[in-house]
Amino acid sequence: xxxxxxxxxxxxxxxxxxxxxxxxxxxxxxxxxxxxxxxxxxxxxxxxxxxxxxxxxxxxxxxxxxxxxxxxxxxxxxxxxxxxxxxxxxxxxxxxxxxxxxxxxxxxxxxxxxxxxxxxxxxxxxxxxxxxxxxxxxxxxxxxxxxxxxxxxxxxxxxxxxxxxxxxxxxxxxxxxxxxxxxxxxxxxxxxxxxxxxxxxxxxxxxxxxxxxxxxxxxxxxxxxxxxxxxxxxxxxxxxxxxxxxxxxxxxxxxxxxxxxxxxxxxxxxxxx
Amino acid sequence: xxxxxxxxxxxxxxxxxxxxxxxxxxxxxxxxxxxxxxxxxxxxxxxxxxxxxxxxxxxxxxxxxxxxxxxxxxxxxxxxxxxxxxxxxxxxxxxxxxxxxxxxxxxxxxxxxxxxxxxxxxxxxxxxxxxxxxxxxxxxxxxxxxxxxxxxxxxxxxxxxxxxxxxxxxxxxxxxxxxxxxxxxxxxxxxxxxxxxxxxxxxxxxxxxxxxxxxxxxxxxxxxxxxxxxxxxxxxxxxxxxxxxxxxxxxxxxxxxxxxxxxxxxxxxxxxx
Numbered sequence: 001x002x003x004x005x006x007x008x009x010x011x012x013x014x015x016x017x018x019x020x021x022x023x024x025x026x027x028x029x030x031x032x033x034x035x036x037x038x039x040x041x042x043x044x045x046x047x048x049x050x051x052x053x054x055x056x057x058x059x060x061x062x063x064x065x066x067x068x069x070x071x072x073x074x075x076x077x078x079x080x081x082x083x084x085x086x087x088x089x090x091x092x093x094x095x096x097x098x099x100x101x102x103x104x105x106x107x108x109x110x111x112x113x114x115x116x117x118x119x120x121x122x123x124x125x126x127x128x129x130x131x132x133x134x135x136x137x138x139x140x141x142x143x144x145x146x147x148x149x150x151x152x153x154x155x156x157x158x159x160x161x162x163x164x165x166x167x168x169x170x171x172x173x174x175x176x177x178x179x180x181x182x183x184x185x186x187x188x189x190x191x192x193x194x195x196x197x198x199x200x201x202x203x204x205x206x207x208x209x210x211x212x213x214x215x216x217x218x219x220x221x222x223x224x225x226x227x228x229x230x231x232x233x234x235x236x237x238x239x240x241x242x243x244x245x246x247x248x249x250x251x252x253x254x255x256x257x258x259x260x261x262x263x264x265x266x267x268x269x270x271x272x273x
Numbered sequence: 274x275x276x277x278x279x280x281x282x283x284x285x286x287x288x289x290x291x292x293x294x295x296x297x298x299x300x301x302x303x304x305x306x307x308x309x310x311x312x313x314x315x316x317x318x319x320x321x322x323x324x325x326x327x328x329x330x331x332x333x334x335x336x337x338x339x340x341x342x343x344x345x346x347x348x349x350x351x352x353x354x355x356x357x358x359x360x361x362x363x364x365x366x367x368x369x370x371x372x373x374x375x376x377x378x379x380x381x382x383x384x385x386x387x388x389x390x391x392x393x394x395x396x397x398x399x400x401x402x403x404x405x406x407x408x409x410x411x412x413x414x415x416x417x418x419x420x421x422x423x424x425x426x427x428x429x430x431x432x433x434x435x436x437x438x439x440x441x442x443x444x445x446x447x448x449x450x451x452x453x454x455x456x457x458x459x460x461x462x463x464x465x466x467x468x469x470x471x472x473x474x475x476x477x478x479x480x481x482x483x484x485x486x487x488x489x490x491x492x493x494x495x496x497x498x499x500x501x502x503x504x505x506x507x508x509x510x511x512x513x514x515x516x517x518x519x520x521x522x523x524x525x526x527x528x529x530x531x532x533x534x535x536x537x538x539x540x541x542x543x544x545x546x
Contacts, residue, residue, distance in 0.1 A: 067381040125425060149398055150399075165428070
């Protein structure tokens with residue numbers, strides 16, 4: 001199934017815009033697990049099993065695996081998701097971007113090696129650097145637009161013809177890069193005003209929204225700014241606030257409770273479909 | 274030794290501005306080697322042994338390893354370089370970029386896991402996304418500025434206050450991000466005019482220059498545009514033209530001959546120190 005259809009089905013089936021970000025941080029692993037790389041899959045599995053009926057996507061962040069030489073744990077996590085929850089799309093958060101011949105390799109990393117349904121990429125190098133990803137028409141390609149971090153504006157807010165760069169990026173992607181209708185944009189929850197502008201530019205293109213939870217984004221403001229007329233259009237990702245809700249043996253239950261809470265907070269502000 | 278000092282020493286010792294890019298492409302491996310992931314290190318080793326006295330750096334491109342599940346081959350390559358040619362700096366070409374907490378993991382991937390001397394990163398997310406790399410004062414942090422690909426201008430040439438974005442990026446990095454004096458910029462050989470502008474902005478900051486060889490950049494024009502007053506300041510990277518100069522048993526000799534040729538072409542246009 002195409003990523004975008006899979007996402008729409010998951011929004012509906014689980015009545016949820018919540019994406020759980022899988023950022024396995026050994027130092028914060030709960031007490032039942034050894035703080036070592038070989039525990040990562042067990043940690044992810046416990047989180048997934050406890051939340052799969054509450055989410056619209058999972059988003060493993062590849063840096064947390066790469067820094068621990070734990071590509072095997074990432075592969076196991078993807079394989080487990082495919083085998084057990086094939087209806088939940090998986091976004092590999094890797095923010096790659098390179099010249100075409102190299103981008104082909106990164107696309108193979110995400111889509112062939114790991115079998116992800118979607119991948120995050122960086123648009124700074126231009127269309128031909130994104131094209132090897134976009135060519136996978138069934139996969140989602142999620143481009144950085146206005147990111148959630150404090151320094152996001154350093155480049156993204158530079159004014160070009162009277163509008164900030166990120167608006168030009170949004171328009172260029174919506175109008176020129178989205179021929180396969182498989183693009184999404186990353187827009188931080190920490191910037192509702194910018195999200196509102198982006199929504200007005202890209203129509204109903206889905207947005208991946210990091211920055212709630214540990215980064216402090218406001219749920220009401222982001223829903224008001226970013227949801228589409230049918231109350232969807234957002235993949236709202238929370239990682240640390242869910243994963244490390246408890247450091248004890250109840251960590252998976254605590255993760256479920258946090259996910260439920262976030263789903264409800266979000267659903268309070270969703271328009272009826 | 275600090276990366277920048279190591280680079281200066283290698284420029285001098287080998288009288289060379291050439292960087293060999295290690296982009297191991299199994300489909301193009303020469304006949305003596307099996308076209309499989311476990312041959313990658315053997316291929317790299319043969320190239321390295323044949324060229325180590327002719328180069329100022331090696332630049333493994335991580336996508337070529339990741340797409341083949343060959344992190345072990347990358348590690349072996351880095352370990353081999355450290356053990357045998359510790360005076361040649363190694364640039365991990367990975368073009369990472371993410372929020373601070375994740376960027377810390379990517380910095381660990383490059384500098385701790387693989388032990389690279391320098392890494393390429395993407396500036397689109399702003400200063401706080403680069404800071405976890407910049408903090409490694411002994412390491413080199415090489416930021417994308419004006420890349421070599423055909424679509425580079427899509428974002429990088431957008432006009433901001435009368436000057437293209439890439440010039441603002443160059444100035445911001447030179448003036449605000451370079452407190453540890455460990456920054457470099459990526460500037461494609463395919464754009465000598467832009468390189469000239471960047472050189473005038475960043476003083477003697479070294480530039481990593483892809484785009485000669487397979488991508489067609491002109492050596493004379495790039496030297497004229499990019500070298501510093503002492504005839505250095507450039508790390509000119511060629512990958513495919515060197516690696517795949519021959520598909521036969523003489524591939525390492527052919528790689529050496531191509532590297533020699535490129536070094537000479539470049540040295541013809543260098544100012545005397």
